[in-house]
Structure formats: C-alpha cells, structure tokens
Amino acid sequence: MSQFDYIKEIAKYGLENDQEHLLKVINEFISYSRKTKKTNFALQLQSILKEGLRSQHTKGLTKTGSTKYFIKEDDREINELIIEKLTSDYSFDNLVCSEEIKTDLEYFVKEHHGIEVLNKFDLPVSNKLLFYGPSGCGKTLASYVLAGELDKMMYVVNLGAIVSSKLGETSKNLAKLFKRATHEDCIIFLDEFDSLGKVRDYSQDHGEMKRVVNTILQLFDYLPQNSLIIAATNQMNMLDDALLRRFDLKVNLDLPTKQQIKELIEKTIEKTQFRFKTTKELNEVVALSQGMSYYLVQKSILTAIKRTLFNNDKTSSNSFLIDTTILKELLKREKQAESTF
Numbered sequence: 369m370s371q372f373d374y375i376k377e378i379a380k381y382g383l384e385n386d387q388e389h390l391l392k393v394i395n396e397f398i399s400y401s402r403k404t405k406k407t408n409f410a411l412q413l414q415s416i417l418k419e420g421l422r423s424q425h426t427k428g429l430t431k432t433g434s435t436k437y438f439i440k441e442d443d444r445e446i447n448e449l450i451i452e453k454l455t456s457d458y459s460f461d462n463l464v465c466s467e468e469i470k471t472d473l474e475y476f477v478k479e480h481h482g483i484e485v486l487n488k489f490d491l492p493v494s495n496k497l498l499f500y501g502p503s504g505c506g507k508t509l510a511s512y513v514l515a516g517e518l519d520k521m522m523y524v525v526n527l528g529a530i531v532s533s534k535l536g537e538t539s540k541n542l543a544k545l546f547k548r549a550t551h552e553d554c555i556i557f558l559d560e561f562d563s564l565g566k567v568r569d570y571s572q573d574h575g576e577m578k579r580v581v582n583t584i585l586q587l588f589d590y591l592p593q594n595s596l597i598i599a600a601t602n603q604m605n606m607l608d609d610a611l612l613r614r615f616d617l618k619v620n621l622d623l624p625t626k627q628q629i630k631e632l633i634e635k636t637i638e639k640t641q642f643r644f645k646t647t648k649e650l651n652e653v654v655a656l657s658q659g660m661s662y663y664l665v666q667k668s669i670l671t672a673i674k675r676t677l678f679n680n681d682k683t684s685s686n687s688f689l690i691d692t693t694i695l696k697e698l699l700k701r702e703k704q705a706e707s708t709f
C-alpha cells in the first residue's frame with residue numbers, strides 16, 4: 369500500500385466509526401512510515417494513537433483503584449519509552465566495518481557467552497557499548513547485529529522522543545524500563561543518546577534534565593552484569609565526560625573507505641541477479657561514492673537496479689547489467705543534496 373492508500377483507509381474507517389479496523393490501519397501505517405525512514409512522522413503518529421487510546425481508557429469504564437488498573441497504567445508508562453521490542457536474525461556478515469571493529473564486537477559477544485568464566489576469575493563483564501559516527505553508517509544495524517548474535521530480545525528506546533515530551537516522568541520510567549529489561553534478559557538500545565546533552569541548551573527545565581542524566585548514570589553504575597546497554601549517537605560532542613566514561617566500549621562507525629564501499633556494493637547486489645558490466649565501471653562508481661554514507665550508497669544502487677529493470681528488454685543478454693549512467697547520476701544527486709543540507 370502507498371501512503372495515500374493508508375490515508376484513504378484511515379478516513380474510511382474513521383468515518384465509519386470502525387475502531388477495530390482503524391487501529392489496525394494506523395498501526396500498519398506507523399510500521400510503513402518507519403520502514404520508509406519517516407521516523408519522526410512515525411513517532412508523532414504513534415503518540416497521537418497513544419494519546420487517543422489513553423483518553424478513551426480514562427473515559428471508559430475501567431475501575432480506577434483496582435489492582436488491574438494500576439498494572440495496566442504501569443505498563444503503559446514504560447511502553448511509552450519503547451519504540452520497538454524486537455528480535456533480530458542479523459549477524460556479523462551483514463555489517464561492513466573494519467577488522468578492528470569486528471574484533472571488538474566479537475569479543476563483546478564472547479564476553480556475554482562466557483560470563484561464568486569471567487565471574488570465576490572475578491573479572492568485570494563489559495556491558496555498556498556506545499556506537500558513534502555519522503548518520504547512515506550502521507549504528508542501528510550494528511545493534512541489530514549484536515541482538516542477533518547474542519540471540520536476545522532488544523528494547524529500542526528513543527531518547528529524542530522521551531525528553532521532549534514528558535521530562536518529569538522520564539527518570540521514573542527509565543528506572544522501570546531498566547528493571548524490566550533486566551528481568552526479561554533484554555538488551556536496551558538507547559538511540560539518539562545525545563538528546564541527553566542537547567536539552568540542556570534549550571529553555572527546558574534545567575533541574576529535570578539533570579535528574580534524568582543522574583538517573584541514567586546511576587542505572588549504568590548499578591547495571592547487573594548480565595544486562596546489556598547499547599547507545600548510539602551521531603553527535604558525540606553533545607555528551608559530557610561523566611556519561612562517556614561509563615561506557616566499556618566506544619565504537620566509531622564512520623563513513624566507508626573505498627574498500628568498504630566495494631564490500632557494501634558486493635553484499636548489496638549479491639542477492640539480486642544484477643552485476644556491473646566491467647570492473648572499470650565498478651571502480652568509477654566506488655570513486656563517486658566516496659564521502660557518502662553506507663545508507664546513501666546502498667539506496668542509490670538499489671534505485672539504479674530497479675530503474676534498470678524497468679528500462680530493460682527482458683530478453684536481451686544485458687538485462688542484468690546495472691545501468692551505471694543512471695547510478696552515477698543518482699550518486700551525484702545524493703552528493704549534491706548532502707552538501708546543500
């Protein structure tokens with residue numbers, strides 16, 4: 369379905385007062401928006417949905433004061449912090465990065481598989497990891513890879529969404545969330561970790577924000593050994609030393625080198641039947657892609673493949689050769705868009 373189809377369905381079910389279908393379509397639209405990288409829109413829609421449901425609940429017949437009500441209320445507060453609870457089947461194979469980083473991450477995973485060994489020798493377990501680097505270079509992907517490799521459930525928490533909405537509740541809810549994650553043996557993924565630093569610049573309540581940061585520091589300090597926190601930021605400079613020091617491992621996921629671009633291209637086209645006509649063409653594309661993020665390079669290649677596919681005469685022997693004129697044009701445009709941004 370396209371964006372317009374969702375809107376049409378939402379209008380239809382809304383006017384028909386068909387609550388059940390309406391909720392279903394809105395939820396699907398949220399997932400769709402997330403998949404198509406309209407993260408902010410997805411978040412906004414989600415909070416509209418939650419707000420709507422909440423006011424229905426309070427208007428409804430729920431008996432306030434009953435234990436059942438309190439449990440529900442409790443869950444809802446934590447759920448507000450969680451964008452997604454997921455399992456992943458990504459593995460190291462999906463991530464393009466330097467050998468050093470791969471080794472660091474592999475040891476990180478090994479530590480968790482070997483907690484007992486470490487305990488026996490009274491050695492601390494590394495369980496707080498920070499990914500930093502420009503957008504589109506694999507911070508989220510690397511977190512999914514770790515969740516997959518560790519075979520653990522992951523709570524995705526967007527700090528950007530939390531701090532701007534209900535600051536006053538945040539400390540309390542974060543504490544609850546950590547407790548629950550520990551209890552359920554889940555990874556906590558704190559995306560947009562820099563939001564913690566950012567809010568201090570604005571006119572928001574200074575004291576509240578300090579409290580949130582202190583809560584995080586405490587939660588980090590008393591984190592049980594088998595728990596795991598992964599944080600991600602593309603603005604390291606927003607974070608002060610007290611926060612940064614808490615991490616056992618800080619991993620810089622940077623823009624790809626030429627070699628890494630090649631690897632990404634290979635991995636990207638591997639599953640399609642498409643190939644480059646000559647090594648020379650491939651090298652030209654790699655050269656043009658320099659300075660761009662993994663995400664943008666990959667997106668351009670996939671778009672070029674799709675366009676080649678639609679332009680092709682299926683019977684010709686060239687059908688599965690990527691049209692590099694299209695690809696180069698796309699790359700140039702992305703680069704221009706980046707530089708004017």
Ligand SMILES: Nc1ncnc2c1ncn2[C@@H]1O[C@H](COP(=O)(O)OP(=O)(O)O)[C@@H](O)[C@H]1O
Pocket residue numbers: 462463464465501502503504505506507508509510632662663664666
């Ligand atoms: N290092 C990488 N290796 C392979 N693919 C990558 C890498 N970085 C980004 N990608 C591709 O770009 C997409 C978006 O990257 P993402 O992890 O969301 O970036 P970030 O969280 O750093 O902004 C990924 O889902 C993946 O398809």
Ligand SMILES: [Mg+2]
Pocket residue numbers: 507508509559600
């Ligand atoms: Mg990300």
